[in-house]
Amino acid sequence: MKLLSQNEATEIDLKLFNDYKFSVDQLMELAGLSCAHSIAKCYSIDKLKNPNVLICVGPGNNGGDGLVCARHLALMGYNPVIYHPKQTDNMLYKNLTHQCLKMDIEFVENAPSIAEIDNTFSLVVDALFGFSFKPPVRPLFDDIMKSLIETNTPIASIDIPSGWHVENGPLDEMAINPDLLISLTAPKLCSKYFKGQFHYLGGRFIPLSLQKEYNLNLPDYLGTECCVKL
């Protein structure tokens, strides 16, 4: 299976929107759904100490995937709690946030500390930064990044472990170490440095022609599954 560079990931994204005319709403819904499914497969709700999942939401599309994921986790019986420090005026993000609020999903104002995470949550979803990320992390995210680096609670990272270089992986010892990585559309180069328990692929929407164009060589999704274990 091909591992994508940052440029290739950006190109594929642009082709999906410009050539294939998908809307962000459509693909984000499918991407976030596949994240929720991957999480439910790895962390079955009846085996967790509690159903509380902290969703850390960043300012871009990775954060949008996280908001969609939170909503689908709620529909599956989890109790997502969202930390979303940099909310934007973009209508899609405002609506995704509104959908969660109207579904009584809790939002917290301040970055939860390590102790708060470990005492309260069974899982953290890292939806802070995606394949467009270029270091360094902005100061607004310092607190939550520090908590994610030091927490003992398992982390599920959406597409890219936040703070990692999209191609070169963890840049120093102070890097987050997710237990689950959910690669979307195709794994990025940094995934070869992933050392967690579970690696899933989600985002079952790439047309065959685009798969061929980029020699993605994706694994087969089984039956109706929205995600596949790598």
Add this chain to the structure above:
Amino acid sequence: MKLLSQNEATEIDLKLFNDYKFSVDQLMELAGLSCAHSIAKCYSIDKLKNPNVLICVGPGNNGGDGLVCARHLALMGYNPVIYHPKQTDNMLYKNLTHQCLKMDIEFVENAPSIAEIDNTFSLVVDALFGFSFKPPVRPLFDDIMKSLIETNTPIASIDIPSGWHVENGPLDEMAINPDLLISLTAPKLCSKYFKGQFHYLGGRFIPLSLQKEYNLNLPDYLGTECCVKL
């Protein structure tokens, strides 16, 4: 489980868009996906005489669900062929059509005859008219309705068997008789007249608060399933 009147179905739809701020793109993607999943569960591709599925697409949201369903069926290995006689200038529908065309899904110009359907296809997806339908059927759809009424090929109807009254069911003997009915969000009143083999519920996106407001009393979706057998 509650069966919805036409007014209730319309009200719930409006609340999802106006109060919960979902976009049509989002919910149509989830609805169409759940239709494709229901179909794959009832008509496993390896048990069909061929993977050819005729998708009959109407001018409204039911047709949009059909276009999304076609795309997901293609991603699961089926060979959908679309008959979409009344294409509109609405950008969402143009884009949904474009996505299918770019994925090399075939569109046919003329309504397939009964013989063409029975010789060529293993299944017909009826995405002509949904819960907003009021009789009579417009003349443009007479030919395809006649074929659907008389074909021996099983029909999977999305939400409402086309031509049926949303509350009172089949209005005369010349009515289609689907083998699978996929009710979306909640079954409508006409579903009590359904006599086919499989009845599924799809569209796992209704917030609990809205379920309670309308006493929907929906069955539990299992695990990560996007649809549930009724």
